[in-house]
Amino acid sequence: MNLEVDNIHVTLSGTNIVKDISLCVKSGQFIGIIGPNGCGKSTLLKSIYKVIKPKQGSVFLDGSDVLKSSPRSISRKMSVVGQFNDLSFDFTVHEMVMMGRTPHKNLMESDNKEDYEIVDAALKKVNLSSYSNRSYLTLSGGEKQRAILARAIAQEPKFLVLDEPTNHLDIKYQLEILSIVKSLKIGTLAALHDLSLAATYCDILYVIKKGKVMASGKPDNVLTKELVKQVYEIDCEIYTNPVTGGLAIAYFPPVD
């Protein structure tokens, strides 16, 4: 399922936050959005999953006009893992993950055997099977993040949007979450902060500064020390990790 985002402009409280951004995610691709705090990553993603109405532009998911479609019809195809995932009520982890089935059900339709199997499989995938009956609100930040991913997986999406999905996670779970997402083999658009992880997992990166795309392409081509300096205002050295063979970045703290 392909996502086509064209010429998106978002204005909030009179300020232009997203300025003419276009991007494309082909089926099975993992596309990363990187850029400094406040550059507009979340705003762009929210305009794609219909929480914010863009001033201009279009979003098409597999030919369907996302901005003109009902939230329900989009949620049958697209799952979202946002940055802030707190619930106001005390659901169990199982109940919370079962909410991922809602877009596929009619009003008043009860959960069936297949729903239970899908939820159990999703909990297993994120290593939370033994947390099924725990209160969601008592989970740690990292456990909550994995439960939210399980809910997104239970939704059986054809496309996934992730807004900093590795927030709160220790390194094991950062790697695990991104590996799980990659293993789904569906189109994924993710805002990420860690440039090394972005280089490892993403097929294509879009680099944003002040609401504009500064560069895009394969991580090896895009991530240069000049670009990091230009976008993040920090000196670094980029090299090939001798152990993994992947791209590695050494940052130099600013000196007075």
Ligand SMILES: Nc1ncnc2c1ncn2[C@@H]1O[C@H](COP(=O)(O)OP(=O)(O)OP(=O)(O)O)[C@@H](O)[C@H]1O
């Ligand atoms: N409702 C709003 N009204 C005015 N400005 C807003 C509003 N919502 C967000 N902004 C501003 O838009 C800018 C972009 O915010 P956004 O959350 O998209 O950035 P981000 O790149 O996701 O940042 P971070 O990496 O810190 O999560 C920020 O300066 C933010 O303060």
